[in-house]
Amino acid sequence: MDLREKIRSVPHWPIEPVTFRDITTLLQDPEAFQWSCDQFYDRYKNRNIEKVVGIDARGFLFGAVLSYKLDVGFTPVRKRGKLPPPVISQEYTLEYGTNIVEISEDGIRRGEKVVIIDDLLATGGTASAAVQLVEKLGGDIVECAFVIDLPDLKGKSKLNGHNAFSLVAFEGE
Secondary structure, eight states: GGGGGEEEEEEOOOTTTOOOTTHHHHHOEEEEEEEOHHHHHHHHTTOOEEEEEEETTTTHHHHHHHHHHHHOOOEEEEESSOOSSEEEEEEEEETTTEEEEEETTSSSOTTOOOEEEEEESSSSHHHHHHHHHHHHOOOEEEEEEEEEEEEEGOGGGSTTOEEEEEEOOOOOO
């Protein structure tokens, strides 16, 4: 399946010259959504994953399905103030400032094999923060997974040496 056909591109949103890659259209297409979820499951079903970490908010959609299919727990990485204490926090840089994400202190056990999942890898700020949170808790990151990669923005370089997998890439656009 060519996911590029299932993802709407919105030019100049939220600002120029950004082209927003909207997965809403993929989610509305049952065949495309199921195919995407099945691709993640097929990739990780024999990798002894013990926990799926989903990044707020669209990473929750794919992460929850993957967690269910793998029969393992799910831990969210959320924007600051959305999880009850105790949590650990990680600041990260955006193109226009900084933000903070958090994870529950008991969200990952030391040595637990983890896959981190989100919808999009762009500059890598949020994914990098999620990696740092999982590492602080002692998780063993097997891989970081994304529906979409924007390789020109070099987000993979911020994943602290961890491998990144994506279902589709939009290069040079």
